Amino acid sequence: MNNYQKIRLSRYLAECGICSRRKCGDLIKEGRIKINGVLAKDPSLKVGRYDKIKFDGKDVRPQEKIVIALNKPTGYLSTVKDNFKRKTVLSLVGNMKIRLYPAGRLDKDSRGLIILTNDGDMAYRITHPKFNITKTYELKLDRNIIYEDLVKIRKGLMIDDKIFKPDMVKSYGKLSGSNFLKIRIHEGRKRIIRKAFKKQGYNVVDLKRIKVGSFDIGNIKEGRYRILKDSEIQKIFKPL
Numbered sequence: 001m002n003n004y005q006k007i008r009l010s011r012y013l014a015e016c017g018i019c020s021r022r023k024c025g026d027l028i029k030e031g032r033i034k035i036n037g038v039l040a041k042d043p044s045l046k047v048g049r050y051d052k053i054k055f056d057g058k059d060v061r062p063q064e065k066i067v068i069a070l071n072k073p074t075g076y077l078s079t080v081k082d083n084f085k086r087k088t089v090l091s092l093v094g095n096m097k098i099r100l101y102p103a104g105r106l107d108k109d110s111r112g113l114i115i116l117t118n119d120g121d122m123a124y125r126i127t128h129p130k131f132n133i134t135k136t137y138e139l140k141l142d143r144n145i146i147y148e149d150l151v152k153i154r155k156g157l158m159i160d161d162k163i164f165k166p167d168m169v170k171s172y173g174k175l176s177g178s179n180f181l182k183i184r185i186h187e188g189r190k191r192i193i194r195k196a197f198k199k200q201g202y203n204v205v206d207l208k209r210i211k212v213g214s215f216d217i218g219n220i221k222e223g224r225y226r227i228l229k230d231s232e233i234q235k236i237f238k239p240l
Contacts, residue, residue, distance in 0.1 A: 009033070009053075010043040014120025017063045017099045018055055021124045032056050063098060067233050068116040070225040071217055078105035078114055089114060093225055103127055104135070104212075107191055112137070112209035113217040115236065116225070126212065126236065132186045134167055134240060136211035137193060141179040142203040145171055149200040150181075159195050166196075184211075184240070214238040 007015075013024040013033070025043040027033055033040040034054045035047060047053060053060040070089060072078070077088045080101050089102060093116065103115040103123035117123055125131050156165035168184040183193060194204045210217050215235040220226055 006046040006048040008043065009035070009040060009045045009047050011121060012047050012053070013055070013060065014124065015062060016053075016060045016120075017118030018060065018120065019101060020120045020127070024120060027055065063118050065119045065122070066096075066098060066100070066117065067119065067122065067228045068093060068100065068225050069215070069217065069220060069228055069232075070114050070116055071220045071222045072106055072111055072114045073222050074109055074111050077108055078102045089116065092223055104188055105190075106209060107194075110207040110209070111222065112207075113212055113215075113220075114209070115212055122233075127188060129187055131237075132239075133213050133237065134184050134186045134211070135188075135209055136182065136184045136240075138208045138210055139181050139183060139193065139197075139204050140206040141181070141197060142205050144179050145181065145200075145202060147171075149202075152200060153196055157196055157199055159192060159199065160189070162189075164189075164192055164196050211240075212236050214240055 009028060010021050010024040013019075013027070014021040018024055018027070028040050028043045031039055032055060035045070036052050070092060072089055072092070075087060076092065077086055079088050080090060082088055090100060093100065098118050100116045100118055101123065103117055103126040106112065106114050115126060126133050150169065150171055153166065153169055156163050164187070166183050166185050168182070170182055171178045172180040172182070185193065193207060197204050213236040215232060
């Protein structure tokens, strides 16, 4: 945003790294945002750089955008904080003195690529289904999959009153089946991959996300992270 351009309050807060645009709207409704000393009530209100905006009494200013690719181990929650003091992904990036939050989630028992950022607008684009950002996973089942069950998953299953249909799913074995598979999806329902295979009688014993969009986890070691360059960030939004 330049000095003269005005944008929606919720977008401005997201660009300042407060949280995602959707959650910023909730903060406004909760009465936690003030503009020039006046309580803000409308997320669509437009603001500019010369407006004085406060969140819970603290000044809000634009931050330098940062995007991190983290290889999450199992046992960590994909959240900013946990009321039960369980380990979260933010404990793996140290004290960076900026407000980071996950763009999407991996459940506690899953591992692999997760994107962390202070750019709420980018997080919104990564997570909202309308942008169709794909996520690719490698998984291991508790037994070899039967080919007919693989076909059923490819065609789509009804999960929690909604169709789940992966963009791609394949076994690394022959037609007789294997317990190692690769799957690509563009939705983010909680534990949806595990639920799909469970419905066909299989347990997922290992689930690793290896790609978001066209960006590959590459050689980032488990528990480590890397700050992404602009060219790498673009791959997140590039379809396969």
